[in-house]
Amino acid sequence: MSVDNGPELKYARLVPLEHRKKFAQFFTPCPVAELMASWLLGNENLKTVLDPAFGLGIFSRALLSRKDDIRIKGFEIDKRIFGRAAKEFADRKNVDLQMNDYLYGDWRNQYDGIICNPPYFKFHDYDNKSALREIESRLKCRLNGFTNLYTLFLLKSIHQLKPGGRCAYIVPSEFLNSGYGKLVKTYLLETGTLRHVIVIDFEENIFNDALTTASIILCAKDDETDGVRFTYVRSMEELDAVKKTVMTYPGTNDATAAYSFAELDPEVKWRVYYQPSNGDRFKNLVPFSTFAKVVRGIATGANDYFTFNPSKARKYSIDERYLLPCVCKAVDVRGHFFTDSDFEELKQKEKKIFLLNVQDLNDRHVRKYLRKGEDENIDKKHLTAHRHPWYALENRPPSPIWVSVFNRTGLRFVRNEAKVSNLTAFHCVYPQKQFRTDVPTDLLFAYLLTDTARHIFEDNRREYGNGLQKFEPNDLNKGKIPDLTTLSPSDKVRIMELYRRYAKDGDKNWIKEIDAVFKTIYVS
Secondary structure: OOOOOHHHHHHHHHOOHHHHHHOOOOOOOHHHHHHHHHHHHOOOOOOEEEEOOOOOOHHHHHHHOOOOOOEEEEEOOOHHHHHHHHHHOOOOOOEEEEOOOHHHOOOOOOEEEEEEOOOOOOHHHOOHHHHHHHHHHHHOOOOOOOOOHHHHHHHHHHHOEEEEEEEEEEEOHHHHHOOOHHHHHHHHHHOOOEEEEEEEOOOOOOOOOOOOOOEEEEEEOOOOOOEEEEEEEOOHHHHHHHHHHHHOOOOOOOOOOEEEHHHOOOOOOHHHHOOOOHHHHEOOEEEHHHOEEEEEOEOOOOHHHHEEOHHHHHHOOOOHHHEEEEEOOHHHOOOOEEOHHHHHHHHHOOOOOEEEOOOOOOOHHHHHHHHHHHHOOHHHOOOHHHOOOOOOOOOOOOOOEEEEOEEOOOOOEEEEOOOOEEEOOEEEEEEOHHHOOOOOHHHHHHHHOOHHHHHHHHHHOEEOOOOOEEOOHHHHHOOEEEOHHHOOHHHHHHHHHHHHHHHHHOOOHHHHHHHHHHHHHHEO
16 A cells, blocks of 8 residues: 555545534645654554544555554544545455544553544634543543643543553644643653654644644653653654654664653743753843733624724714724734824724723613624623623723734734724733833833844744744743843933834834843843
């Protein structure tokens, strides 16, 4: 049986993307499948293999091309792809395909090898409550409510390994550096099964149609080593060298970093084990929360209903006293300053720049619009159903600084001179009151404009493929910043002079000079 991605490519041409996304069908490139298969084949006693998310059987094809007498069991829940896989393996009596949900069955069986590209669903895209209950009750562990489905597959598979068995998973890398990943990493360390984490370069999107990072997780239930190896792979070509390392287990023929279980801390982002920290170059760093608190923007739960442009306000006769000035989209903000004239320009362009802000029910037009929302079941959506009353806005006063949530070129901070509110396209940055004298908001913002700030914050980023980065509020709160209280009065004067020049003419050379001041003071 030849090993290539022919069946997957043909399927992708014939089956609509909408259907593939519904079942999280993002296929594994052949070189990755072969590396993962090599890990399982390193087990000399490999006789039984499980694939919990079979798809079209790329892993089984890779395994059977090198060892055709193993027995393989595969699970699949999509009838469409199951039918194609059944035809593909019709002549293979040692391949048992089952149309069942792996997560809720097969608990009593154990395997010599388990290999999988599990479905990637976020916690709100599947019945996560029942899935979490299933895993927690079976494994006697505690998990975060935001846990993604693919990690539940991984934990169950580790539980099903026979002594001496091996497991290979390819998953998004985000759990390595996310909050919900802490408990997953704890389980991997407590079971003593984690052996190798291979992180695929984030600018190379190895899944067609999927905006996600990728890591290959290799586990083994043996006593061959108490160390975990981390390898950072920048291109598909580099996988050949990693494959050689995998095949020499428990020995090694490279110099990639290895850590004992005791050295690995599940509480920290595991990026520190495979990438150097940008912050290591700087001294006198403190948490960003020392100087400011970052919280997400206003979440309405139904943006189309709650947001208004001027013409919509006229259509429903909603007076502006019931509308909160607000930036709704990141693309509506250009540059690092958002002024009253910028807001007025958006207003003239009929951009959505208002939020429904019901202070009272005295206006009949407001009451009518609320009834319209109830007729459309807006009050029964996830967020609105938990608010009392359902149309009440979150308490988010306008913040003096905004920061982008997603980016590809680094964090973008914006000085909110118009003093308007913002939706979740931006996070809100509220400077801490106790530092307003020593570290005024404009001085803090001047630092945030620099490459130094962007590079240090990147140590806490989350990555999603094609260079896309994301920062949650706590990623920034826990990020590092030089202790700005140690700046001398003359340094502060110099920085503020350069900042005023940039604010006046927008010449980025002034930012470079500001950055040079900070580097002179804080580079180790």
